[in-house]
Amino acid sequence: MADPKVLIAGAGPAGLTVALFLARAGIPVRVLERHTEPFEDPRAATIHPPTLEMYAGSGVTDDLLAQGIRAPVWQFRGRAEGVVAEFDLSLLSDVTPFPFRLQCEQHKLCRILLTHLARHPAAEIRWGVEVIGIAQDADGVTVATAAGDTHRAAFLVGADGGRSVVRKSQEIGFEGFTWPERFLVVTTTEDMGAKGYALSSYVSDPVTWCAMFKVPGKPAPDGLGPLWRIVFPTDPEAEEAALLDRAAARGRVRALIPQHGDFPIVHTNLYAVHQRVATSFRRGRVLLAGDAAHVNNPLGGMGMNFGIHDAILAAERIAAVLDGGADDLLDRYDRQRRHVAEAFLQAMTIANKKTLEEKDPAARAARLAELRATAADPAKARAHLLRTSMIEGVRAAAAVM
Ligand SMILES: Cc1cc2nc3c(=O)[nH]c(=O)nc-3n(C[C@H](O)[C@H](O)[C@H](O)COP(=O)(O)OP(=O)(O)OC[C@H]3O[C@@H](n4cnc5c(N)ncnc54)[C@H](O)[C@@H]3O)c2cc1C
Known part of the structure; x- marks a missing residue:
């Protein structure tokens, strides 16, 4: 060598x-x-x-x-409002392969x-x-x-x-x-796609927002197949063990899906955010x-x-x-x-x-309206996609x- x-x-x-x-x-x-x-x-x-x-x-x-x-498509949602905006990266087919x-x-x-x-x-x-x-x-x-x-x-x-x-x-x-709160990442086999969430989705909320995405995981029989990872904020005062508790994590995920069955929580992880x-x-x-x-x-x-x-x-x-x-x-x-x-x-x-x-109701409503308008206007959507896709x-x- x-x-x-x-x-x-x-x-x-x-x-x-x-x-x-x-x-x-x-x-x-x-x-x-x-x-x-x-x-x-x-x-x-x-x-x-x-x-x-x-x-x-x-x-x-x-x-x-x-x-x-x-x-190709990601969603921005409000927890109460449902889908606010969908962004389709196919709009950038002329810019990237x-x-x-x-x-x-x-x-x-x-x-x-x-x-x-x-x-x-x-x-x-x-x-x-x-x-x-x-x-x-x-x-x-x-x-x-x-x-x-x-x-x-x-x-x-x-x-x-x-x-x-x-x-x-x-x-x-x-x-x-460093943000005062840590982020909790919950990994589940529950198919959030079947509940209407895009493969990459952001859900705004003044109290418990979250971001979720599907990952391939490990195929059966060695693994559990595709997984969803959901990132939540946590209370800075809460005990680590309580935040990582899988039953509590399952409750957080259930709150996102009205008709839920029982489903496993595969992992819970906490991260400090800087x-x-x-x-x-x-x-x-x-x-x-x-x-x-x-x-x-x-x-x-x-x-x-x-x-x-x-x-x-x-x-x-x-x-x-x-x-x-x-x-x-x-x-x-x-x-x-x-x-x-x-x-x-x-x-x-x-x-x-x-x-x-965003906690302020007026600021939140304005931001959601702006995102709706951006998604509805192809020129604005394209500019938003160029920025958010790092191009x-x-x-x-x-x-x-
Ligand atoms: C929950 C979560 C979700 C994320 N999602 C995304 C995402 O979807 N997309 C995205 O782009 N980013 C995401 N990130 C960020 C991403 O994980 C990091 O930016 C990425 O890991 C950084 O890679 P790195 O190689 O710089 O550092 P690291 O992955 O931290 O690797 C550093 C390596 O250096 C080694 N090392 C450290 N100290 C020493 C030493 N003294 N001597 C020898 N070796 C040492 C470590 O063991 C490690 O292997 C996410 C992060 C978190 C926490």
Whole structure:
């Protein structure tokens, strides 16, 4: 195995994507991951059109399409009002070859990326290796691990998630805030589609809003088949055990379906929710990508997609610099990605949460009326779809010099 030119901390979607795109450019890479195998918790599952476009040349998109559920239509509802607006991504068929949301679990994407990486002899994943310290000098970066050894390369990409050791080691700030309430994710086999919900649906309510989407799950007989994941807000004062209680979770789901039978709750998970962006995505020979650089609430399904977009650009820029390109290419990575992280990722996910939870009756009625009018007008619907499918943000990033 050749000495790596690039080290990557973290084998999540962002880190594995950086690795694959560098390996495809013929650059030896080594990924250091503290877990001993890919981690499977119920997190991201929505993949937007630009992400499918970016992965298309690598073959990852074909594998995702084979495993995921295509959701061309998504709904915005009111808990009391029912369907307020339906948005159909087919309106964007002239702009993207993938006019739908693809619903496929994050851990399956990681497995697909690992399969593709296995075809590149110059790409190596070291499992069970925890990064604890980073030192950089004029020629390279040295990474220290919990096991007491070191790894060295010309560049390091910190793709080690929201609590990034890489980001902290470079004393890069992580500005923003944490919402007081945690989000509860309830996973059930109950077919919400049979009750009229679109494959991806948002239900606004002044008290208990929710967002839901269908995921492929694991086929029978080993698995339970397709699953629905429903995200609810929780009371900040409530005890964790009470929030995770499956009978209570079943009650929350039942309240969404008038004619319900009995159904299993497969998982309940609680997540703290943050809105933060790193004050820089680059320090010298260290770049940040994915949650290490930005975290946001999951409403709109954008965090992982955005991290993949970081990863592909970071790989392209590092490859260009290793090939003799100007150092400013890396500064431009920081300018581009940080700008859209603030102006799109943060702005949109915060706005999505506010729309869903609006308590003021007049403001809520106005917002629902605006969404109805947007869905009814093809030009407005198209603009809304370009923004919510992340296409507008990708274009805005490309325009930053
Ligand atoms: C409930 C929920 C639903 C979501 N839904 C969506 C969605 O539909 N669409 C979407 O785009 N996003 C969604 N997200 C966000 C998405 O899950 C994250 O943005 C995504 O996981 C970030 O990927 P990453 O590779 O940057 O980081 P991570 O997935 O956190 O991976 C980081 C990796 O680094 C490793 N690591 C950490 N520290 C070290 C260390 N010191 N040394 C070595 N390895 C280390 C970790 O073990 C991990 O494997 C959702 C999140 C939640 C919580």
